[in-house]
Amino acid sequence: MKTMEITWLHYYDIIYKVASLTGMWPFLKSRIKIFRVTLLTLITLTVLVPQIAYQLRCHKSDISCICESMTSYLLSVVILVKIYTFQLNIRAIRSFTQRLFLDWEELKNPEEYEIMKSYATNSRRFSLIYSVYCLSASPIFMSMSLVPFVLDITSPLNESRPTLPPYPGYYFVNIREYFFQILWHAIIAWEILIAGIVAHDCMFVMYVEHICSKFAVVGFRFEHLFYKDKEMEIFKINSYDIYRKKIAFIVHKHREALKFAQLLENIFTIPFAIQMLIATIGISITLLQVTQQNSDVVKSIRYVLYIVGQLIHLFFLSFEGQKLIDHSMQMRDRIYNSCWYEASMRSQKLLVLIMLKSLQPTFLSAGTIYIFSLESFTMVLQTSMSYFTVLASFQ
Template sequence: MKSVWNHYYSTTKRMLLWAGLWPYQRRRERLLRVTLLTMTGLSMIVPQIGKFIKCGKDVPCILATIPTHMFQLVVIVKLYTCQFYNSKIKYLTDQMYNDWKSVEIPEEYEIMKVYAIKARLFSFIYVLYYLVGAPLFVLVSLTPKILDFLLPLNESRPPILPYEAHYFVRDDMEYFYYIFFHALVGIVIVCVAILAHDCMIFTSIEHVCSIFAVAGFRFENLANHENIDTLNNNPDDIYKQKIALSVHVHWRALQFAELLENTFSITFVIQILIVTVAMSVTLLQVASQLNDAMETSRYLAYIGGQLIHLFCFSLQGQKLIDHSLEMHIIVHWYKIPIKSQKMLLHVMRKCLQPNFLSAGKIYIFSLKSFTTVLQSSMSYFTVLASFE
């Protein structure tokens, strides 16, 4: 298992280790890392609550605090989803290793290798985006200070806090650099929880797609007997054996996809609701602060981050749907004897029901659903804007 995870899934494993969510870590180490992430998140939530209380009945001020609240809530949900379902994640990792052991011929190994490389590349780009983008979002708050140094005016430009928060001091700006340092370090740490959760799902989807591809390869080559002694074996027995092995691989893919869906389905409901609300409120903030280029750019960056996050899940969900549906095209039932064709009826029927990743069986992650969320966010934005 070490060789597979260290080579092909190294990025995902590293994120799980850092977040204390790797199922083979010592229990004390896992608890220590999860506690660190939780305490870091709480240290950022408390000032946000302070800001919320300080706003009083000022609705624009309250709305300004919501996007950061939603971000921290997503972090907690993702972190404790993996923590509570640690046994299921362990089963998924074990199953992935067993699937690698079950490959029989070089062609099947190459198929799995291609998908594993895709998973590694996708996870690496996703991690790089977060670990660069999140600090940059905080660093934007230094822009007025930098401009004062490069292009000084008669008076200093008003500073910007890294995020909407109140640190229970008389003047937050007096402690700007302490707040900035806390926000910069804190956002990098809590992003590890997001990356561990998301990379595990992306890697699992790429893996199950590789198993569907291996099953498709076997079904596609049912009539190929190049490496089998057909003279000393009954042709019907040969087909039955090959069909049985192919069906077993397809069954493993179905079981893996179902377990993945059952593990994350409920928490995805919460995440989709959070993303929809956050995007709607952020769009409202953009509309109300068009005159402030700095704040507008920060809110647009936040919206862009949410869209990329949701698009990545939609893209992977679409890939899972496509691979599960393609099986009925790959199965060349007409090339084998009629007696053996009957053994494929169950597989053909299963192929008409796609596997998918969903939020409570209500929202299915796909490219079509991605546009639906955008439309919903715009609708809520319109409703909120009407109350302005």
């Protein structure tokens, strides 16, 4: 294996390990993938069944109980959506990932390699931070159910405080008697399920960052097309336009980046539509739950942490979507900053076509309705607050 290949593989090691453990890495053997995905599904069912059972036991008029159960099992549904997004699009995912690795081998010079490396570094940094955050937040959230037991020891009352389950659910047994068994199951199960969320989101970010790097490399090639590599002096273009083939090649690479972005849109648009709907409803319901916890501080803190987690997840997706939009629209500026006026009229027409194409931003969406951008992120917050206001009016 080449030294350069070893170097860039380093930037995807975290994503590879997490995705492999959860069965989402596209190059796993079929038996291993089926086993791990099946195991992940069964673990999801072990937490989803108590959540649904809790929902069914709620009285129709008890909105508080219904909302509490919904905040729990909606997250489990999101996990299933994320797991099977990769399984139902395995061919497209495998093709995309293969192309990602081949792009490194087609780099022309060290400057392009540094550009690609900077975006791969962003992917690795996100994967590391996101993994640590998610995998540490889950046990902390579950462990807050120990607070009543601790208070019973430090500040005892005439009777024991109500037991706070790790997550809302009906466990078919006495929860106080089997509390620690339920807690350990919750911590282990949710750690595994959260790993599925981490794998999905990290691979998505890896793909978006790679597409952005392709736009950046294409822009770099346009800016330096009319310069000598060493002396950085402008070439005098002759009548035969020696750069026409180079421009055609760069145009092909730009179209390839657009094609990849469209492929990513086709893979994730419907799953993201489901996730966005669930996230909006979940945030609205959780806000309502926070207002109803007048005296239970621990529950209020847990709901607030749940909302913060949802917002962080949504912000990362919106940030990556905004980044893709910016990179696609910056292409015209990169061309304009080059010495395009030194090219022949025929070559200039090719450049104009790309600049016109860049006027229409490349974006990722949820069901072609919600476009992932920072502006849309604020819109979701406003929508969630509107739903929360409507729900609160029924109280």
